[in-house]
Amino acid sequence: MLIAENITLESRKTALLAARELRVESGSAALLIGDNNSGKSLLLQAINNRYPYQGVIQIHTSTPLLNKLYRRRSKTIFLEHTANCIELDTVWRNILLPMEKLSSRQEQKVKEFCEMAKIPQPRATRIAGLSLSQVKLVELIRAVIQLPAVLLIDDIDTFFDEKTMLIVHQILDFSLRSGTSILATAKSHIDGFWRYYRIQRGIVVQL
Amino acid sequence: MRRGLLLQSVILLLMMLILAGLHCGYQYLKDRYETAVSAQPVVLFSTDLTHFEALLEQLENKPYIASYSLVSNADIAESLIKTYNLMPTEELLYDSGLPHMLTLRTMPGSFDRVAHDELMALIKYQGAGIEVEYNETLYRHYLRRLIAVNNAYTYAPWLWCGFICIVALFLRLYFLHRSQGFWKVYQAAGGHQGMKTRSFVIDTLWLCTTPAALTFLAYCLLKMRYQLECTLEPLNLLYGVAACILATLIVATTGAIKKL
Numbered sequence: 001m002l003i004a005e006n007i008t009l010e011s012r013k014t015a016l017l018a019a020r021e022l023r024v025e026s027g028s029a030a031l032l033i034g035d036n037n038s039g040k041s042l043l044l045q046a047i048n049n050r051y052p053y054q055g056v057i058q059i060h061t062s063t064p065l066l067n068k069l070y071r072r073r074s075k076t077i078f079l080e081h082t083a084n085c086i087e088l089d090t091v092w093r094n095i096l097l098p099m100e101k102l103s104s105r106q107e108q109k110v111k112e113f114c115e116m117a118k119i120p121q122p123r124a125t126r127i128a129g130l131s132l133s134q135v136k137l138v139e140l141i142r143a144v145i146q147l148p149a150v151l152l153i154d155d156i157d158t159f160f161d162e163k164t165m166l167i168v169h170q171i172l173d174f175s176l177r178s179g180t181s182i183l184a185t186a187k188s189h190i191d192g193f194w195r196y197y198r199i200q201r202g203i204v205v206q207l
Numbered sequence: 208m209r210r211g212l213l214l215q216s217v218i219l220l221l222m223m224l225i226l227a228g229l230h231c232g233y234q235y236l237k238d239r240y241e242t243a244v245s246a247q248p249v250v251l252f253s254t255d256l257t258h259f260e261a262l263l264e265q266l267e268n269k270p271y272i273a274s275y276s277l278v279s280n281a282d283i284a285e286s287l288i289k290t291y292n293l294m295p296t297e298e299l300l301y302d303s304g305l306p307h308m309l310t311l312r313t314m315p316g317s318f319d320r321v322a323h324d325e326l327m328a329l330i331k332y333q334g335a336g337i338e339v340e341y342n343e344t345l346y347r348h349y350l351r352r353l354i355a356v357n358n359a360y361t362y363a364p365w366l367w368c369g370f371i372c373i374v375a376l377f378l379r380l381y382f383l384h385r386s387q388g389f390w391k392v393y394q395a396a397g398g399h400q401g402m403k404t405r406s407f408v409i410d411t412l413w414l415c416t417t418p419a420a421l422t423f424l425a426y427c428l429l430k431m432r433y434q435l436e437c438t439l440e441p442l443n444l445l446y447g448v449a450a451c452i453l454a455t456l457i458v459a460t461t462g463a464i465k466k467l
Contacts, residue, residue, distance in 0.1 A: 077397040084395035086388070098398035139396070146397050 001026045002047065002150050002181040007055035007204075009042050017043060019055075019204035022183075022197060024150070029172060029182035031156075031190060033207075034199035040185035041081065043204070044152045047183070048078040059150050059181075075148040081155040083135045091122035091130070095142045106145050109174060113141040116167050133159045140168060144175040151175060153184040165190060211382045212410055218378060219451065220418040222371045226447045227422050229367060231437035233360040238315075238436070240353040245273070245315040250340040251330065252306040254280070258333045259309045265329050266311070271322040273314040280305040306338070320350060364443075368450040375414070375454035383407075383458070407459075415451040419444040 004022040008015060017039035024030045034040045045051035047059075059076060085094045095110055096102060102110070114122040117137040119130070127135060136159040143151055151172075160168050169192045172182055189196070196207040253259060259277060266272050278286075283305050287293060311326070323346065330337055390403050399405075426439045 075397050078395070080395065084392045086392055094392075094396075097393055098396040142396050148397060 001058075001060055002183060003056075003058045004043075004047065005056045005058075007043070007046065007053055007057065009039055009046055009051065009053050011042075015202065017199065017202055017204065019043065019197075021206075022204055024181040024183050024195065026179040026181055027176050028194040029176060029184065029192075030195040030197060031193040032183060032185045032197045032199065032204070033187070033189060034185065035187060038199040039202070040199065041154050044078060044154055044183070044185060047150070047152060048076050050078075075146060076150040076152065077143040077146065077148045078152040079136070079139050079143060079154060081158060083132060083139070085127045085135055085138060087126070087128040089127060091119050091125045091127060091138050094127055094138055095122065095145065097142070098146065102145075110141060110145055113137075113144070113171050113174075116170060117141065133161075133164055136160070137164070137167070137171070140171055144171050144180075147175050147178045148180055151180050151182045153182065155186065156184040157186040157188060157190055165192070211385060212413065215375075215378045215382060215414055216417055219371070219375060219414055220421055222367075222374065223418040223422040223444060223447050224425070226364065226367055226371070227426060227439055227444065229360075229364055230439055230443045231426075231435070233356060233363075234437040236356045237353065237360075240349050240356060241315040241318075243349040244346060244353060245313040245318050247342055247345060249311040249313070249326065249330075251309040251311070252338040252340065253309070253333075253336050254304060254306045255336050256307050258336050259307060262309070262329060262333050262337075266326075269322075269326075271314050271317040271319075271326070273312045275312065276310045278308045278310075280307050283308060320354075323350075364446060368446045371447050372450035372454045375451045376457055379414075379454060379458045411452075411455045415448050415455070418451075419448045 002022075002024040004019055007017075007019040007022070009017040022030075022032075022043075032040055032043065042051050046053040047057055086097070091114065092110075099106075110122070114120070117134055119125055119134060119138070127138065130138070140153075156165075156168070176182065184190075184193070197204050198207055199205075251259070251262075256279065263275065263277070266275070313322070313326075327339075330339055393402065394400070422444055423439070423441060426435075429435050
């Protein structure tokens with residue numbers, strides 16, 4: 001679960017963005033809508049501890065059992081709007097990059113997701129040969145398969161069209177079922193999210 | 208194994224082998240020149256045996272004298288007669304007043320310039336009755352070389368260790384810079400936060416120990432197989448290891464890991 005309260009982001013001592021309360025329950029997905037330069041990416045960076053902020057940001061799991069496992073899955077993964085893959089490496093190796101080993105279930109899921117992303121041979125396909133949306137799908141698969149506590153996706157509508165967005169939701173479902181909180185940003189409304197927030201005149205409001 | 212790490216290991220291994228070669232080469236040349244310096248004996252002639260007896264008394268505890276042989280004039284005469292079959296001139300030879308001969312053999316490694324000067328002074332102290340037969344030119348030639356080798360050895364390993372440090376420093380910086388993209392992707396992918404530092408520490412341990420260990424292993428194998436005469440102490444290679452560690456510390460303390 002992600003809770004951000006009384007958040008203020010500043011740039012050169014000028015208030016950029018304020019959020020009284022932003023809450024994403026475990027196993028749910030929220031969409032933050034805002035125009036260009038409204039501070040969407042900065043808010044995600046702040047949640048990921050990469051931008052200074054004032055206020056409280058809490059990340060925790062909802063059930064006692066998951067709290068016990070918290071240390072194992074305390075990761076916050078932030079999918080930036082730039083592609084973060086090793087171009088000369090294969091899709092498979094890129095997906096495996098942050099993990100020491102992959103269980104057979106995870107392996108099966110990766111294969112399944114790659115099929116959905118139209119990458120039938122992930123072990124033989126190099127990232128350099130993929131389109132940008134496929135690269136972002138690879139990043140998404142890599143993030144989802146780790147079942148992070150919080151998954152932050154920047155500019156989700158930039159890379160995926162409506163058709164691909166269906167695949168994205170199918171992939172996201174896997175981690176949502178495991179209790180991941182997903183917060184994505186977009187410039188316009190996208191269906192399929194639990195909760196919607198909008199940045200209006202520098203303030204985050206819930207729709 | 209990562210190719211970058213392998214390349215760094217190979218380069219450092221070559222540099223460690225050269226460091227070991229410097230030590231072994233020094234020992235080889237030192238032994239060779241010391242043996243050459245002590246190879247020629249100091250031959251003394253005197254008609255008065257008491258000169259030699261006094262001299263030998265003074266040389267009794269000198270560490271640079273390996274052995275000596277004293278041959279009296281009668282023995283010399285007999286030897287000459289036997290060698291050249293000089294029977295008709297036998298009496299003539301005994302009456303000719305041949306000198307006694309003292310041959311001094313010096314100890315390799317101990318007969319340096321100070322010892323040489325001391326020996327010559329002691330011989331001179333016995334008076335003009337002793338005639339010295341010794342090739343000073345050859346002695347000075349080898350002594351100069353020995354001094355040059357010793358002087359070179361005083362600085363060469365340190366300079367080489369400094370070079371190892373510089374090369375290790377630039378290798379580490381270059382490969383850290385090269386891996387910058389990988390770590391950016393790794394961390395963006397949700398990889399373990401401490402993995403970069405862990406990897407740096409493991410790489411450091413590997414690069415500091417493996418080349419030196421392999422060099423020493425190669426030395427041990429060569430020594431067993433080819434009966435090498437030189438002796439390589441692990442301490443000789445530890446200076447190289449220290450140079451690698453110093454390079455790593457410079458990289459780490461200047462914050463290069465965090466920046467890259």
